[in-house]
Amino acid sequence: MNIENKNITYSKEVLNAKILGEPIVALESTVLTHGLPFPQNTELASEMEDAVRQNGATPATIALLDGKIQVGMEKEQIKTLIEAEKPIKVSLRDFATAITLKRAGGTTVAGTMFAANKCGIKVFATGGIGGVHKEAEMDISTDLIALSNIPVMVVCAGAKSILNLPATLEYLETMGVPVIGYKTDSFPEFYSRGSKLRVSVRLDDVKEIAAFAMNHWSLGLQSGILVCQPVEEEFEIKEHEISDILKMVSNEVIALQKENKLSGQQVTPYELMRVNELTDGRSLKTNMRFLLNNGRLAGKLAREMGSDNNTNFS
Ligand code: PSU
Ligand code: MN
Numbered sequence: 001m002n003i004e005n006k007n008i009t010y011s012k013e014v015l016n017a018k019i020l021g022e023p024i025v026a027l028e029s030t031v032l033t034h035g036l037p038f039p040q041n042t043e044l045a046s047e048m049e050d051a052v053r054q055n056g057a058t059p060a061t062i063a064l065l066d067g068k069i070q071v072g073m074e075k076e077q078i079k080t081l082i083e084a085e086k087p088i089k090v091s092l093r094d095f096a097t098a099i100t101l102k103r104a105g106g107t108t109v110a111g112t113m114f115a116a117n118k119c120g121i122k123v124f125a126t127g128g129i130g131g132v133h134k135e136a137e138m139d140i141s142t143d144l145i146a147l148s149n150i151p152v153m154v155v156c157a158g159a160k161s162i163l164n165l166p167a168t169l170e171y172l173e174t175m176g177v178p179v180i181g182y183k184t185d186s187f188p189e190f191y192s193r194g195s196k197l198r199v200s201v202r203l204d205d206v207k208e209i210a211a212f213a214m215n216h217w218s219l220g221l222q223s224g225i226l227v228c229q230p231v232e233e234e235f236e237i238k239e240h241e242i243s244d245i246l247k248m249v250s251n252e253v254i255a256l257q258k259e260n261k262l263s264g265q266q267v268t269p270y271e272l273m274r275v276n277e278l279t280d281g282r283s284l285k286t287n288m289r290f291l292l293n294n295g296r297l298a299g300k301l302a303r304e305m306g307s308d309n310n311t312n313f314s
Contacts, residue, residue, distance in 0.1 A: 007099055008119065011072025017058035018120070023302035025052045026071075026116035026124040026152070029063035031291065032078070033087040033106030034269040035127070036284070037276070044288055045078045048295040052125070055299025062115045064090055067102035071119050081106065089265045091142045109154060110146035113224060122213070122305060123153045125298035127291045128190040129226070130268060131159040131168030135253045139267065140171070147224040148175030151217055153209075155227045155298040157290040158188035161239075162246050162271045165189060169197055172226065178216060180209060180227045182297065188230035191237040191275075191286050199228060206297070210304040229297055231290040237282060245278045 010018065017024050027048055032041045045061065052059035060072045063081050070077060081087065081104055088098050088105035092114055098105040107115060109129050116124050130141025147154065159168050169187060172179055179187065181199035188194045203209050213225055230236070249271055256262035262270055275283045 005118070008069045008071060008115075010119075011060070011070070011074060011077075013058055014060045014072030023057040023123070023299075023305065024060050024121045025057045025295070025298045025302045026112055026121045027052070027059055027061040027295070028109060028112040028124070028126050029061055029081060029106035030089050030108045030111070031106070031127055032063075032082055033084070033104075034089050035272055036287070037273075038082065040284060040288060041082055042078070044291060045082075046075065047292055048125070051292045051295035052299040052302075055296050056303040057123075057299040059295075060116070060119075060121060062107050062112050064088065064095075064098040064103065064105035064107070066104070067099045069095070069099075069115050071115065071121075080104070089269075091265070092146065093142070108141075108143060109156075110142040110150075113146045113150045113152045113154065117150050117152050121152070123155070123298050123302040125155045125291075125294040127156065127287055127294065128158055128160045129154065129156050131163040131165065132171060133267060134162070134164045134250055135267070136257055136263070139264075141268075144168070144171050144175065144177075147172065147177045147226060149222055150224050151222050153213055153225045153227060153298075153301065155229065155294045155301065157190055157231055157294060158194060158228050159190065160268070160271070161189040161191055161242065162249060162275070165197055173200070175223065176221070177223045178212070178225050180212065180225065182209065182227055182229045184228070184230055186230070188228050189239070190290075191231075191242055191283055192239050193230035193233065193236050195239075206300045206304050209301060213305060227297070227301070229290070229294055231286055231293065235286050235289040237279065237286055242275075242279070242283075245275060248278065249274045
């Protein structure tokens with residue numbers, strides 16, 4: 001078991017689960033440091049952990065504190081992270097920055113996949129993955145690269161509808177990443193359930209998804225697996241309700257980029273914040289709802305995958 005690494009610290013709860021071979025679900029923390037406002041980020045952190053526990057698995061929220069990769073966090077530590085001054089958004093290239101400078105940081109989907117895999121955690125729940133942006137040339141989220149070469153299952157509500165979704169799906173196809181629709185044929189579009197784009201396979205049963213993962217990885221394939229779960233109809237914001245807002249935000253981003261006022265890692269948090277403002281907080285409710293749903297489904301999946309969930313395949 002890969003427990004010893006000077007840069008990784010486990011919480012008692014996660015270490016215990018690891019030793020006993022119990023199912024564990026990784027949770028990201030960029031959503032806490034850069035995605036959600038206060039106090040919703042604090043609420044979400046504990047509600048999401050509970051959602052995982054109620055479905056039979058141990059939550060491992062992953063973040064950087066004092067330059068250490070923390071796998072599983074006490075309530076106090078989550079508070080420290082959320083209150084940290086200028087936390088780093090930790091994707092793959094930023095681990096060494098946070099470690100070297102002994103900083104706090106929230107791990108993105110890519111960062112969380114990397115840390116989870118290092119610790120032998122195979123299931124991870126998030127809101128929406130990053131993807132190919134519409135606005136800037138070459139703004140392609142590292143999440144897609146991580147999905148192409150880190151064997152972790154990522155439970156999400158698709159990718160943010162502000163992105164270029166057809167290009168995002170093309171990229172995933174090119175890189176050999178299975179895109180599973182849980183009880184859906186359509187690729188979910190974050191705020192809305194989606195209808196325009198197709199997943200690569202629809203599976204309606206948790207057992208089938210667990211079997212799919214074992215089949216994929218036992219062949220020696222090294223990619224991640226995306227499991228997409230749309231938000232329930234009563235919580236979705238239909239495309240026609242949000243498309244004007246998304247266009248407006250997209251234009252704002254283009255203007256800010258031209259003036260060199262916005263770039264790189266700032267784009268996604270800016271977009272999420274503006275959509276929240278322009279929907280009077282409705283997008284935030286939807287976002288929180290599918291985050292919790294994904295925590296529940298990931299808990300069930302980790303349990304179904306049993307001890308295999310804790311096996312380091314790499
Ligand atoms: N989805 C959300 N909230 C978020 C993110 C996604 O509902 O905060 C974060 C995730 O951590 C994701 C990151 O990995 O945004 C993508 O950022 P970028 O596009 O800069 O790679
Ligand atoms: Mn980007």
